[in-house]
Amino acid sequence: MVAATLFGMNGDEQLLRGRVYGCDHDDPGxxxxxxxxxxxxxxxxxxxxxxxxxxxxxxxxGVALATELSRWPGGRALYDPxxxxxxxxxxxxxxxxxxxxxxx
Numbered sequence: 240m241v242a243a244t245l246f247g248m249n250g251d252e253q254l255l256r257g258r259v260y261g262c263d264h265d266d267p268g269x270x271x272x273x274x275x276x277x278x279x280x281x282x283x284x285x286x287x288x289x290x291x292x293x294x295x296x297x298x299x300x301g302v303a304l305a306t307e308l309s310r311w312p313g314g315r316a317l318y319d320p321x322x323x324x325x326x327x328x329x330x331x332x333x334x335x336x337x338x339x340x341x342x343x
Contacts, residue, residue, distance in 0.1 A: 257287070258286055259275070259286070259287045260278070260283065260286045260288045260289070269289075273291045274290050274329065274330055275287040275331070275332050275333065276298070276320070276333060276334050276335060277335045278304075278335075279337045280337055280338035281316050281318070281338025281341075282309050283316055284338070288304070288318075298320060298326075301318055301336065303316070303317050304316050304317075304318065309341040310341040314342055315341065315342050315343075316341055317338070317340045317341065317342060318337060318338055319337060320334055320335070
């Protein structure tokens with residue numbers, strides 16, 4: 240499982256939609272030459288996660304993303320790809336990661 244850290248989020252989940260997890264707040268949008276997973280459900284619903292340099296095994300393993308929006312402040316929200324869901328290779332939105340719980 241890949242672990243990542245999110246800095247500076249203020250808890251307003253609506254502000255997260257269409258933004259890239261962990262990006263600078265001055266330039267939060269996706270870049271055309273990058274590959275992203277859409278986060279579905281949970282505290283980070285609607286965010287994009289940059290998976291450009293990830294291997295297939297890393298994508299299959301899911302991710303634990305640090306956020307103040309989880310059940311435990313400073314905890315991690317767990318997201319996993321759905322089995323059998325199609326993946327699109329190359330730049331753009333490649334797949335979806337679905338919320339599977341929180342961990343401290």
